[in-house]
Amino acid sequence: MSSSATVLSDTGHLSCIFDALDLNLSIHILSFLDVRSICKAACACRFFKSTSLQSDLWEAILSRDYLPVERHICPESAASVVTSIKSIVIKALHLHEIRFGKWDRIHQSAQSRPHPREGHAASSWGEDGMILFGGWGGGIRNDTWLLHPCHNGDDGVEYVWGKLQASGRPPAIRYGHSITRCGANKDMLLVYGGMQSGGYYHEIESPSILRSAVRGSDSEDVSIVGSSEEAEHSGKRNKSCLYEWYHPTLSGDSPGPRGYHASCASDDGRLVYLFGGIAARDSCNTLAVIDVHNETCLIPDTSGEQPSPRFGCSLACYDNKLWVVGGGCGYDLARSGHDLEDVYCLDLKSWEWCKVELTNQPSDPRCIGRCHAYQLIGSKLLMFGGSMDLGNEVSYLDLAIRSWGKPAVIGQPPNKRMSAVMVLQGTQLLVYGGWIYSHGEMGDLYRLNLQLGSPEDRALAVEVEQKNAMSPVAPPTASASEDDQEGSESRNHVVQDKLNAAMALYYRLMREGQEASETNGSIPPALLHLLHRTMSQIRVMQTLLGGEMLSNSDQEEEEDEVYHDMDEDVIYSDGLYDDDEYEDEDEADNSGDDDDDVVDGDEEEQDEDKADEQEVVEVGLHEENGDEKLIFNS
Incomplete structure (x- = not known):
């Protein structure tokens, strides 16, 4: 404390001028501060330190700043876990900062x-x-x-x-x-x-x-x-x-x-x-x-x-x-x-x-x-x-x-x-x-x-x-160097990210092809070539992963059931959802819904002379509500 904040008592000892304050008044004063400022004041003055131990102060701070998250921090039935209102406020502070x-x-x-x-x-x-x-x-x-x-x-x-x-x-x-x-x-x-x-x-x-x-x-x-x-x-x-x-x-x-x-x-x-x-x-x-x-x-x-x-x-x-x-x-x-x-x-x-x-x-x-x-x-x-x-x-x-x-x-x-x-x-x-x-x-x-x-x-x-803070992180890209990764699991994670990026590119190219077909009636050869090359990259990366599609998988049996054979069905003919290969006991729950069936797309070949290209991209017509629509299948 500065000299202006101290007085000489009758016994000759220095005392804090805040000692004469009423406790309720000091609680009111500190309630205007944020949590970190209250802690600093408590470190600088023993009277404010004793005030900071009062539950009334922390209840006021909780009501002012953090009450909406009280139910997440300390449910009523778990009150014994959190021993004081102050600890609830500190937890709420850390949660709100998201540091x-x-x-x-x-x-x-x-x-x-x-x-x-x-x-x-x-x-x-x-x-x-x-x-x-x-x-x-x-x-x-x-x-x-x-x-x-x-x-x-x-x-x-x-x-x-x-x-x-x-x-x-x-x-x-x-x-x-x-x-x-x-x-x-x-x-x-x-x-x-x-x-x-x-x-x-x-x-x-x-x-x-x-x-x-x-x-x-x-x-x-x-x-x-x-x-x-x-x-x-x-x-x-x-x-x-x-x-x-x-x-x-x-x-x-x-x-x-x-x-x-x-x-x-x-x-x-x-x-x-x-x-x-x-x-x-x-x-x-x-x-x-x-x-x-x-x-x-x-x-x-x-x-x-x-x-x-x-x-x-x-x-x-x-x-x-x-x-x-x-x-x-x-x-x-x-x-x-x-x-x-x-x-x-x-x-x-x-x-x-x-x-x-x-x-x-x-x-x-x-x-x-x-x-x-x-x-x-x-x-x-x-x-x-x-x-x-x-x-x-x-x-x-x-x-x-x-x-x-x-x-x-x-x-x-x-x-x-x-x-x-x-x-x-x-x-x-x-x-x-x-x-x-x-x-x-x-x-x-x-x-x-x-x-x-x-x-x-x-x-x-x-x-x-x-x-x-020193070097702002740039958005991650699919071209991140594998040399920065250590161990086979990290390398698989990089390949997995590249595979996802390649498939995202394949989807974008597919949309461009669909728009070109609707506008001009045909797909540019360069776009077909790029689709072919992208699909080749996808298959190479699938081979590198060797069937372990997720590097951090638990290899649990149920998750293994949902691995897709990407060589047969990279792009679904009707959105993301034309998928018939899953069956389990919950199917019985849906048996009573007559109107809740999955709409499956019907496909036909557009040109039988392009057998080689169909290995990579099959261009067909998909009928939706009477309208013909261009679709792509691998």
Whole structure:
């Protein structure tokens, strides 16, 4: 303390002038500071140090800055784990900063688990669970799975899947739908939209809600179906039908059928916003607002510069505004349109759109391309994967200051992909599934820990952070040198990335050929030659990988089932979904849906004299709803 802040006491000792302050007044003074400034003040003055030990101070800071994440940091039933409000605030501070991260692949129980999939939807649930519904994987699905950690003796915490049992009629099979946690107590899940047929056909517009059958919190025991070993380790009572499916009839406007749209809930959980998506074989930019309490829907009249039609974008509600980030245009995931990199926000008071001017650009634009995974944490919209070229970058857009940033991440990341799901649980993010060109649907589970525990991890993350600050990371490309990799696993990872890039190029060339055929009636020979050369490169890289399509695969039997024979079927004739080779016990769940069949494309050769070229590219006519359309098959 400076001399001006000290006085000479009657005993001749120096004392702090703040000692005379009332404790409540000092709490009020410190409550205007941020967390780090409070800690600095506590180090400089013993009176402020004693004030910093008061729970009233930290409750004020928690309410002011971090209350929305309290349920993620410290659920009520886990209060004994976090011993003070101060520790909750510190955890929330680390979570909101998103400064570091560490990837880990999670071992999943092999006894019961979902089929690998994309186009699925997931949400956090309860204290530490994740609910997953539907998607495309071995067919179009309507199964509901619950993922939760269970203590398994000396093996630590193992994540276990179980099928969620709920009364009532489940929603129809679908992919490309949304699932949104909503309600005043965040105790409901709203499932909306999606497609029921392959090729991005038969969009759905009826909503479905998963809610507690016996009214209570979502942290009650959940009924799951699994092995006896799972039941033993789960520590949950296996009551029957604690949950129910409910299908409300909305009054007011129709939200409109759509798939691969974005959704989010309002801060109070009463409203669910839907934006964009694929509808009627094109992308759209329709905004719908569903009131889950009154069961009404509104298509608001908006003004200003609204976002262009898109699907697979981010949607977040922050600061009484609705934010739309990135996505892509077109009518399917990989064969039409292009990725978008713009950001828009809608003032929820005036219903006026505006395009957001950002202070910088993301380190890798692929993080905001079509079908990226996203999660709002405080003011930061965190994104992973996505784009037609596929990515596995972790970046965030800070909506408060309208600036891009990225955490210093250590550990082996997931393979580059699109259409994964990402859910926040505590101080970690769970990433599941998705789609990549060389493999199809994915069934792996990863954890991104945003709060590093060990000093070694923190030191390594700080080193990565310093390197990123000294030399900004350029977007990764398929031409990264293999000399920078060590070990066969790292080399396989590089080859895998190059294979994905080559297949992404093949898709782009295919789109160019289709456009040229529709415009000029023929495909340029140079384009056919480039298609031939690209396919040759793809086959060489497949040979190098030697059947081990994923370098970080567990070689689990169920994931092996979804390896695609790329020599026979690199490009599917009807989108990404004409795939008949998967069968499992869940097919019986879909047998009762007469209108939910996959649309298979019919193919015919265009020119029998081009047998040599057909080994690489088969140009045919695909009939869709009476219209002939050019398609390519390898």
